[in-house]
Amino acid sequence: xxxxxxxxxxxxxxxxxxxxxTIAGAAIRLPKVVSPEPPLFxxxxxGEHIAGVGRRGKFVVVRLGSGRQLVVxxxxxxxxxxxxxxxxxxxxxxxxxLTFADRSRLCFADARQFGRMRLAxxxxxxxxxxxxxxxxxxxxxxxxxxxLDGRTTPIKVFLLDQRRVAGLGNIYACExxxxxxxxxxxxxxxxxxxxxxxxxxxxQSVLRRAIEMRGSSVDDYVDAEGLRGGFQNQLSVYGxxxxxxxxxxxxxxxxxxxxxxxxxxxxxxxR
DNA sequence: AGGCGTACCTGAGGGC
DNA sequence: TGCCCTCAGGTACGCC
Numbered sequence: 001x002x003x004x005x006x007x008x009x010x011x012x013x014x015x016x017x018x019x020x021x022t023i024a025g026a027a028i029r030l031p032k033v034v035s036p037e038p039p040l041f042x043x044x045x046x047g048e049h050i051a052g053v054g055r056r057g058k059f060v061v062v063r064l065g066s067g068r069q070l071v072v073x074x075x076x077x078x079x080x081x082x083x084x085x086x087x088x089x090x091x092x093x094x095x096x097x098l099t100f101a102d103r104s105r106l107c108f109a110d111a112r113q114f115g116r117m118r119l120a121x122x123x124x125x126x127x128x129x130x131x132x133x134x135x136x137x138x139x140x141x142x143x144x145x146x147x148l149d150g151r152t153t154p155i156k157v158f159l160l161d162q163r164r165v166a167g168l169g170n171i172y173a174c175e176x177x178x179x180x181x182x183x184x185x186x187x188x189x190x191x192x193x194x195x196x197x198x199x200x201x202x203x204q205s206v207l208r209r210a211i212e213m214r215g216s217s218v219d220d221y222v223d224a225e226g227l228r229g230g231f232q233n234q235l236s237v238y239g240x241x242x243x244x245x246x247x248x249x250x251x252x253x254x255x256x257x258x259x260x261x262x263x264x265x266x267x268x269x270x271r
Numbered sequence: 272a273g274g275c276g277t278a279c280c281t282g283a284g285g286g287c
Numbered sequence: 288t289g290c291c292c293t294c295a296g297g298t299a300c301g302c303c
Contacts (some may be wrong), residue, residue, distance in 0.1 A: 001296065058297080076296050077281085093281095112280050114297070155272065162298080170296065219283095220293085259276075260296065 002074045004167030005210035015226035022101040030095035055165030067122030078115025131166040143227040156184035179239045237263040
């Protein structure tokens with residue numbers, strides 16, 4: 001499940017491999033995953049030059065020469081895989097295949113068909129609803145704390161809301177809460193200042209460490225080169241039901257919050 | 272407006 | 288061996 005560290009890893013890989021290339025054309029095998037609709041999408045993207053690749057929240061942002069942006073969301077199982085010229089078979093479940101002038105290509109593959117690829121105009125405010133970047137200067141303690149005020153929703157549900165803080169998914173929300181010793185079901189606005197401090201810090205810390213390890217491959221995540229991440233081996237709680245808490249030894253529990261599996265330690269996470 | 276439940280999908284894995 | 292059922296989860300959307 002690509003979250004911020006996985007998307008960052010993919011974006012960096014793409015920046016290194018496809019920047020400077022020219023898009024010859026797009027083959028669309030599953031029309032519903034692109035916008036605008038296929039004829040226009042293909043018309044607009046053909047001939048574009050790749051100016052660079054970045055990330056915003058969980059979106060991969062491919063900057064194009066015209067000022068347009070190709071904005072990709074991988075949802076749960078989406079992949080962006082670069083293939084060198086001469087590769088015969090596309091990545092399995094390829095829904096969109098971009099071919100470059102040098103005959104190399106970019107496969108947008110997704111077995112689950114949830115991922116989306118959107119060609120946004122230069123001035124299109126596609127990220128208007130996307131929240132704070134947790135690894136940017138904007139993510140000050142005061143701004144973060146201000147977002148928590150007055151909310152009754154469980155803190156874990158708050159962390160998953162991309163309109164507030166962008167980039168956390170189920171894995172890193174669970175990990176950040178464990179590190180901050182906060183109970184996932186705690187009402188957001190009720191967190192003490194100390195707890196807020198710890199959470200502000202643990203969010204950044206866990207994301208930075210995960211990026212260093214090129215993300216977590218809990219299921220089948222791979223980066224743009226098809227390589228798995230390494231952070232799945234360093235997860236403290238996610239997916240560890242019944243195993244010992246790394247801090248206190250008590251068994252990690254799995255509960256459900258907002259229809260999602262939530263792993264945590266009943267002894268360590270009490271605040 | 273905010274919060275909640277459900278639909279969207281298909282592969283994997285468990286049970287029998 | 289094979290079939291059926293359930294689960295996984297990010298986001299959009301409809302509803303209250």
